[in-house]
Amino acid sequence: MGRKKVKLAWITNDATRRTTFEKRKKGLVKKVSELATLCGVEACLVVYGPQDAAEAEPEVWPSPAETARVATRFNSMPEMYRWRKMTDQEDFLRQRVAKLQDQLRRQDRESRELEVSLFAHEIMAGGRILDDADLNDAMGLVQMIDMKLKLILSRSVSLPKSKLQKPIDLLAADADHDLPHGAGQRLGVLGVCGVAVRGVANRGVAEGSRSDRVSDEEWS
Amino acid sequence: MGRKKVKLAWITNDATRRTTFEKRKKGLVKKVSELATLCGVEACLVVYGPQDAAEAEPEVWPSPAETARVATRFNSMPEMYRWRKMTDQEDFLRQRVAKLQDQLRRQDRESRELEVSLFAHEIMAGGRILDDADLNDAMGLVQMIDMKLKLILSRSVSLPKSKLQKPIDLLAADADHDLPHGAGQRLGVLGVCGVAVRGVANRGVAEGSRSDRVSDEEWS
């Protein structure tokens, strides 16, 4: 309803999106209130702000008090009817919760995989500098890597037997056994992270992530 | 926005009111979904039918629309092209990491919201039993709810001012002030959880799942 027709798609331009958001949110609230007034019905609207915005407070209509009143209405539903409905929804909810949590775990893992990859790249990028500096303290590098990897990997909880722990073990082994320093070690490190790098490179080129996702089995 | 300007007041004519209700309700749902799509925000709408109508089922969004929204969003990802252009893989990795972590935050939130909803349902479902059991220990219920909610909500870190924290505060307040027991309290609880409940009610009763439903893998 403006100068130009707008595609129904995520507005990429940051400023435009924010502006549109505020405008439409306002209009939406107005419409909801109008509907409630004109037709004498209960209605409720909740609009969360952008996830990245510090302001996590959702816009709500009507007032929280009235919102509670609407919620109260839920109570006046006929017992049996309510029970049946709720049972269904409970099932659905359980399913959804499980699914989301599973998904959560996966993404958490992927996120950390990528972090490791990124770290590997940083190491590689910084390699030349270290070469120039005659690294007799390559040992320190390994330890640093170990520490950083552990830091990254320890950020989450339940990853019992994640493949991601392998890099740690390998690095720890390297450090403990005090292997030869220098290029050899750096190569080892890169090798460890190599899989992750490859795993990502794929996704990078893949235009829509299909089911060609990298599975756990491809690690190590 | 029609042949005549309409006063913002209860429409007395029965037929007209019902027609207007249906029309505007439809438009409203569309607008909410548009806002969510265009601005990439979470939103929720609940519109109860006229109280006299037998149909106590509220119109809710999202649900069928959510699927479409997710799909649309996935398709309109111009960033993919940006990625392709990126010569430095590190940049790519950084962006992907950031994106995944952001996504992680979102899903964590949604997961917890759903858990709260589920819990609310359980409470409501158990309502009758508690009614029959002469709830002198309603106080205990409230405390239990408070505890469970805190447990659920505390599982994550970054939710500075999420609306989800409100239930906690309210419940805590109830408990602290030792309000009257019984139905009143339960009502309060239900009211508090109302948002979450409503936020889910929709998804639960999704009318026929369409073929455009996206699999979890595609959740972007």
Add this chain to the structure above:
DNA sequence: CTGGCTATCTATAAACC
């Protein structure tokens, strides 16, 4: 009462400060 069908009224995308 369910669906179209305009004529109009609103919301709002861009443009401009």
Add this chain to the structure above:
DNA sequence: TGGTTTATAGATAGCCA
């Protein structure tokens, strides 16, 4: 960054089948 203006896209009131 945040209001104001304007041209248009979109929503819908009143009607009719």
